[in-house]
Amino acid sequence: MYRDGKLEWELGPFIKADEINPILLPEAEASFICPVRNCEVNWEEKDLFNPTAIVREGEVHLLYRAEDRVGKYEGTSRIGHAVSRDGLQFKKEREPVLYPEQDSFHTLEWEGGCEDPRIVEDSNGTYYMMYTAYDGIKARLCVATSVNLTSWSKHGLAFGQELDGKYADIWSKSGAIVTKRVGEKFIAERIDGLYWMYWGESNIYAATSLDLIHWTPVEAEDPRGYHAEPFLLPLLSIRKHHFDSDLIEPGPQAIIMEQGILLIYNSKNHGQHGDPNYTTGAYCAAQVLFDLKDPSVVIARSTKPFLMPDREYEINGQINHVCFVEGLVYHEGTWLLYYGTADSKIAVARCEG
Known part of the structure; x- marks a missing residue:
């Protein structure tokens, strides 16, 4: 059933803050000494996008992806940090807080970089960042932790050790951990003793963990017998003739809600097999509801996107027609949704209450 233009279980409606968007732009003069190149690099000269967000001590913190113009990929990615009291006007740190270094993770991150973070907090106040390490060939989901959001410790591959390393080298990205909102905090929440995370691209999968660092992908037995061994279980897949x-x-x-586990997801519209009501290649955001008793079971799914590219800064950029959502906070009675626009800038949408 729809109410106010959305399904009753969906979060929203979100209204784009047109009076201030885009809220963050790349700065060509921002520079630091890259420990890999061993020289000064303008680390967000090219583009700035795809932020995660969290509230700490009454302030909204964004951790965002920024690209330089150096190297064979014309854009190594690093994670920057910005802070705001009202969640709308942000002040950036001059240097990135997570980036490729001459460390044991160098081969995973160079020279594509560190991309597309998602962040949660545990009950002890430690922050966990799921980010994509990209070596220029393959994307791999990695984990870092911090107690202050500026100094981060890398832990390497999310799937590196579990199941004898079976999934250590697969293409993996976009880890959204299941949380419970406590005031303005989103605390990672165990379900039957395990933390849960949704991840993947083209299909959405799940993984579980005891410590938020080491993750085991959820597998399934194939009832048809096509797979001799257990295989990754897709929880959500693309739909022909839809926006996704x-x-x-x-x-x-x-987020654990009254009706179940709510996940906002990003989607891309196919040209030949997509929805003609949306631009070919358009990235839109939608929502899905999972069963709290069994987080691998889908209860409901959006029939249409709730956020789509229709502003100039969302339509034109590094990649055209993109709204890509990665950050969500609840601050001073308002939901704030942060998203990358055309892989070039950052914008925000608001939902009261």
Whole structure:
């Protein structure tokens, strides 16, 4: 059933803050000494996008992806940090807080970089960042932790050790951990003793963990017998003739709600097999509801997107027609949704209450 233009279980409606959007732009003069190149690099000269968000001590913190113009990929990615009291006007740190270094993770991150973070907090106040390490060939989901959001410790591959390393080298990204909102905090929440995370691209999968660092992908037995061994269980897949016909990918942290586990996800519209009401290749955001008793079971799914590119800064950029959501906070009675626009800038949408 629809109410106010949305399904009753969906979060929203979200209204784009047109009076201030886009809220963050790349700065060509921002520079630091890259420890890999061993020289000064303008680390957000090219583009700035895809932020995660969290509230700490009454302030909204954004951790965002920024690209330089150096190297064979013309854009190594690093994670920057910005802070705001009202969640709308942000002040950036001059240097990135997470980036490729001459460390044991160098081969995973160079020279594509560190991309597309998602962040949650545990009950002890430690922050966990799921981010994509990209070596230029393959994307791999990695984990970092912090107690202050500026100094981060890398822990490497999310799927590196579990199941004898079976999934250590697969293409993996976009880890949205299941949380419970406590005031303005989103605390990672165990379900039957395990933390849960939604992840993937084109299909959305799940993984479980005891410590928020080491993750085990959820597998299934194949009832048809096509797979001799257990295989990754897709929980959500693309839909022909829909807005999410070419790609789906988790957005911000998943949230335990009264009706179930709510996950905002990003999607891409296919040209030939998509929805003609949306531009070919358009990235839109939608929502899905999972069963709290069994987080691998889908209860309901959006029939249409709630956020789509229709502003100039969302339509034109590094990648045209993109609204890509990765950050969600609840601050001073308002939901604030942060998203990358055309892989070039950052914008915000608001939902009261």
